[in-house]
Amino acid sequence: MGEFGKARAFWRIACKGGGWTVQEMTCLIVHVDADAFFASVEQLLIPALRARPVIVGSGCIASCSYEARRMGLHAGMSLVRAGRLCPQAVLCKGDYQIYRCFAERIWEICRQYTCGLETYLDEAYGDAGGMERVHGPPLTLGRKLQQQVLDEVGLPVSVGLAGNRMMAKIASASAKPGGVAYVQPGQEEDFLADLPIGKLPGVGHKTARKLADMNIRTAGQLRALSRDVLGSMLGRRGQTLYERCRGRDPQVLRPVAMPSTISRETTFHKPTCDRNEIRAMLFYLLERAMRAVRQASLTVGRVELSIRHDDWKQLATRRTLPQPTSAEYEAFRVVEEMLAQMFRRRVALRHVGIVLSGFSRAAGGAVLFEPRQEASRRRLCVALDAIRNRYGHAAVVAGESISLMGRLERNDYGFVLRTPSLTK
Amino acid sequence: MSVEEVGEAISVVASFSGGKARPVRFRWGSRTYRIDAVNGQWVDRSGDAYSLHYSVQAGQETFYIHFEAGEVQWWLDRVILEG
Numbered sequence: 001m002g003e004f005g006k007a008r009a010f011w012r013i014a015c016k017g018g019g020w021t022v023q024e025m026t027c028l029i030v031h032v033d034a035d036a037f038f039a040s041v042e043q044l045l046i047p048a049l050r051a052r053p054v055i056v057g058s059g060c061i062a063s064c065s066y067e068a069r070r071m072g073l074h075a076g077m078s079l080v081r082a083g084r085l086c087p088q089a090v091l092c093k094g095d096y097q098i099y100r101c102f103a104e105r106i107w108e109i110c111r112q113y114t115c116g117l118e119t120y121l122d123e124a125y126g127d128a129g130g131m132e133r134v135h136g137p138p139l140t141l142g143r144k145l146q147q148q149v150l151d152e153v154g155l156p157v158s159v160g161l162a163g164n165r166m167m168a169k170i171a172s173a174s175a176k177p178g179g180v181a182y183v184q185p186g187q188e189e190d191f192l193a194d195l196p197i198g199k200l201p202g203v204g205h206k207t208a209r210k211l212a213d214m215n216i217r218t219a220g221q222l223r224a225l226s227r228d229v230l231g232s233m234l235g236r237r238g239q240t241l242y243e244r245c246r247g248r249d250p251q252v253l254r255p256v257a258m259p260s261t262i263s264r265e266t267t268f269h270k271p272t273c274d275r276n277e278i279r280a281m282l283f284y285l286l287e288r289a290m291r292a293v294r295q296a297s298l299t300v301g302r303v304e305l306s307i308r309h310d311d312w313k314q315l316a317t318r319r320t321l322p323q324p325t326s327a328e329y330e331a332f333r334v335v336e337e338m339l340a341q342m343f344r345r346r347v348a349l350r351h352v353g354i355v356l357s358g359f360s361r362a363a364g365g366a367v368l369f370e371p372r373q374e375a376s377r378r379r380l381c382v383a384l385d386a387i388r389n390r391y392g393h394a395a396v397v398a399g400e401s402i403s404l405m406g407r408l409e410r411n412d413y414g415f416v417l418r419t420p421s422l423t424k
Numbered sequence: 425m426s427v428e429e430v431g432e433a434i435s436v437v438a439s440f441s442g443g444k445a446r447p448v449r450f451r452w453g454s455r456t457y458r459i460d461a462v463n464g465q466w467v468d469r470s471g472d473a474y475s476l477h478y479s480v481q482a483g484q485e486t487f488y489i490h491f492e493a494g495e496v497q498w499w500l501d502r503v504i505l506e507g
Contacts, residue, residue, distance in 0.1 A: 041464075044463060045464045045479035045486070046425075046463070046479065046486050046504055047481060047486065048425060048504070048506040049425075090425060097470070098477070101466040101467060101468050101469075101477070102466055104469075105467070154464050392470070
């Protein structure tokens with residue numbers, strides 16, 4: 001990686017005289033973000049919802065249309081509060097399998113404009129370096145991509161282009177809804193000058209408040225603090241913020257084959273103290289997450305458990321697994337231990353989540369010196385995957401998930417959860 | 425707005441052109457519905473075979489239908505009525 005966190009690629013071209021010249025090219029990262037994704041899909045598929053405030057969610061808003069946002073609604077708001085602010089809003093339960101299919105189609109189009117794509121449910125980063133030779137200058141490339149998604153899929157997206165991942169995302173956010181923005185190399189500091197400090201990646205509510213107490217409210221103002229001062233205030237995060245407020249971001253693109261995390265989480269239909277139900281739900285979430293791990297031919301090194309009580313107090317803890325694994329049965333033992341440590345109050349749980357991280361490539365077959373019991377569990381998981389790939393996840397209910405039968409409805413894709421998780 | 429989950433097999437007349445399939449009309453029970461517009465479509469590749477899904481408009485009603493390639497069968501998934 002070159003200075004300022006920019007990758008550089010070198011091209012050779014033959015000049016007219018027959019000799020060779022080396023031409024330096026800067027990186028071009030594209031960030032594509034579907035506008036109000038779930039709500040936009042609902043409005044596309046149901047004409048009666050167009051130009052109306054639409055909410056998708058259960059318990060709280062997962063996504064809402066721009067008509068709803070103009071009434072003060074936003075993602076994360078409780079439906080009760082949303083109903084008071086906007087009684088005319090139409091509530092859709094949501095169909096996450098449909099949203100995934102639309103997302104896949106959008107990413108297929110994006111791959112025509114980028115080499116390597118890092119995808120999430122409603123956004124993606126791609127490396128468009130060199131693609132200007134095919135699609136034109138960055139803004140033209142961005143507009144062509146946006147128009148093609150609208151023509152072929154029917155959904156609006158915002159596009160940001162810049163020399164690094166962070167700037168591309170900030171650019172697309174600045175262009176929402178339905179816009180395209182390009183930050184030219186060298187213009188990052190000007191672009192960030194008036195950016196509210198809370199919108200800088202790495203600045204959460206607490207840090208924003210701490211900085212506001214020092215009268216620092218924009219990224220431009222943050223540049224007044226030296227690296228040493230930021231480091232002493234915020235530790236390693238301060239060092240990162242020193243770079244970020246100057247538009248520098250050392251993060252590289254991670255094509256989807258190696259995600260940083262795979263997570264599954266959900267809210268219970270009713271808050272519960274029933275340990276059997278909680279364990280069953282955690283096993284089911286872990287099962288779904290591990291299936292994604294196996295599909296990507298990875299093994300997991302760390303698991304994080306988060307729980308939220310009915311009084312909204314949230315706890316989370318993370319553990320390294322005894323050895324990397326792709327079988328939920330092995331990871332579940334650790335999850336049970338973490339649950340026993342964290343769930344001690346007599347306040348029901350309303351939400352649980354599992355986050356897997358620390359991935360490495362799977363060995364691709366039998367593991368030398370693998371204990372027999374673990375080998376047979378791994379083969380069991382692979383066999384279950386084969387059945388589910390053919391007949392749907394609900395074809396087999398295994399392990400602790402059996403305790404969810406009779407409590408939750410099922411469809412071909414599995415148990416119908418109240419707030420199905422998003423994989424990031 | 426009311427949503428009715430159906431899950432019934434239906435007969436569909438569709439046109440196939442340029443690598444795309446477009447439903448034109450379908451028969452559900454004793455009634456034939458002429459499709460005025462295709463609101464949106466998506467392909468589901470989970471499972472062994474793929475399925476082609478459509479949201480179609482027939483008058484004031486919106487229908488979600490899909491073609492299951494493995495079974496070679498059209499299905500009516502849900503009906504959405506305004507009001």
